[in-house]
Amino acid sequence: xxxxxxxxxxxxRLTVDDYRRMGALxxxxxxxxxxxxxxxxxxxxxxxxxxxxxxxxxxxRLKEAVGAAAIVxxxxxxxxxxxxxxxxxxxxxxxxxxxxxxxxPGPADVLLLIEVADSSLHYDREVxxxxxxxxxxxxxxxxxxxxxxxxxxxxxxxxxxxxxTSPDNLGLLPVPVPVGVPAMVDLTSLF
Amino acid sequence: MNxxxxxxxxxxRLSVADYRRMGELxxxxxxxxxxxxxxxxxxxxxxxxxxxxxxxxxxxxxxxAVERSAVVALHEPIGLDxxxxxxxxxxxxxxxxxxxxAERADVLLLIEVADGSLRYDREVxxxxxxxxxxxxxxxxxxxxxxxxxxxxxxxxxxxxxMTPSGLGAVPLPLAGLQxxxxxxxx
Numbered sequence: 526x527x528x529x530x531x532x533x534x535x536x537x538r539l540t541v542d543d544y545r546r547m548g549a550l551x552x553x554x555x556x557x558x559x560x561x562x563x564x565x566x567x568x569x570x571x572x573x574x575x576x577x578x579x580x581x582x583x584x585x586r587l588k589e590a591v592g593a594a595a596i597v598x599x600x601x602x603x604x605x606x607x608x609x610x611x612x613x614x615x616x617x618x619x620x621x622x623x624x625x626x627x628x629x630p631g632p633a634d635v636l637l638l639i640e641v642a643d644s645s646l647h648y649d650r651e652v653x654x655x656x657x658x659x660x661x662x663x664x665x666x667x668x669x670x671x672x673x674x675x676x677x678x679x680x681x682x683x684x685x686x687x688x689x690t691s692p693d694n695l696g697l698l699p700v701p702v703p704v705g706v707p708a709m710v711d712l713t714s715l716f
Numbered sequence: 717m718n719x720x721x722x723x724x725x726x727x728x729r730l731s732v733a734d735y736r737r738m739g740e741l742x743x744x745x746x747x748x749x750x751x752x753x754x755x756x757x758x759x760x761x762x763x764x765x766x767x768x769x770x771x772x773x774x775x776x777x778x779x780x781a782v783e784r785s786a787v788v789a790l791h792e793p794i795g796l797d798x799x800x801x802x803x804x805x806x807x808x809x810x811x812x813x814x815x816x817x818a819e820r821a822d823v824l825l826l827i828e829v830a831d832g833s834l835r836y837d838r839e840v841x842x843x844x845x846x847x848x849x850x851x852x853x854x855x856x857x858x859x860x861x862x863x864x865x866x867x868x869x870x871x872x873x874x875x876x877x878m879t880p881s882g883l884g885a886v887p888l889p890l891a892g893l894q895x896x897x898x899x900x901x902x
Contacts, residue, residue, distance in 0.1 A: 547734075550741060565721070
């Protein structure tokens with residue numbers, strides 16, 4: 526084993542609770558955008574405008590499509606397990622009267638996560654998607670800005686999503702909602 | 717799997733001040749043995765034998781040799797820079813720092829006793845000791861039954877590595893030219 530591999534094996538893994546306390550106590554300052562992945566604190570790059578605009582576009586369209594049937598959250602923490610609390614770009618959550626003021630949403634609260642990727646495509650695909658699948662997040666959309674492509678990932682399993690499709694028609698995408706038939710969202714001008 | 721994450725994103729590096737606060741606030745439990753290396757918290761393995769006995773022997777022999785001309789510290793954290801606070805097995809420190817936390821300017825000599833940790837000590841810790849300007853470091857390789865003395869620190873490591881001819885009178889980096897008797901170490 527190389528020294529680098531050895532040091533990786535011995536890195537202390539923080540719990541989500543440790544991580545939140547570090548935020549509350551100011552050890553992680555408010556100027557930092559971070560997420561906890563397998564017990565390690567990852568810094569998120571600054572948000573560029575194509576990314577930010579795309580996130581706003583999708584979030585607004587989603588809200589119009591689902592109405593009161595779900596809550597749309599933008600760049601808010603979602604905990605996955607004891608050692609991971611990522612910041613997905615968009616989370617579609619089961620409705621709750623308190624809007625999750627009393628605790629961040631967990632896997633059972635999530636209907637859909639969306640990642641908008643510019644330079645972060647590989648990180649989203651290789652690191653975040655497998656962890657979303659492992660936590661049982663039922664559906665993830667990956668928006669690849671560079672490749673102008675949307676992929677829909679379903680059927681979570683321990684090592685990733687079993688189902689990956691690339692919808693032909695961005696004008697009529699089914700959005701999972703808690704009960705009844707899926708809502709339909711029009712993302713025609715996404716790219 | 718996390719190695720992929722490291723290639724694709726930036727791990728947040730903690731400062732020594734962050735790390736110390738995490739200890740004071742109990743985010744790092746008191747029973748956890750850790751050190752901070754380049755802003756990452758590294759867990760130290762449990763102390764076993766013959767490692768513990770070897771470290772105790774060296775510390776004892778050093779104390780006999782230096783008397784009051786230096787302080788011998790065992791497993792104490794040493795602040796090297798803003799993002800490194802390792803816990804070397806043994807540190808020989810300038811006298812008069814009792815009670816205060818040791819910084820790199822206080823260090824005369826650091827000693828690592830390696831059983832399973834040889835590569836980690838040699839490839840991770842020693843280059844950082846050299847970079848911080850620690851004037852001398854000894855690596856005690858229990859498996860290879862070998863002591864190496866590392867001197868002339870530079871940005872990429874120690875320029876001088878030598879094996880002492882015997883363990884009966886190993887020269888110490890002190891003005892009084894004292895030597896330590898480490899016979900029986902291996």
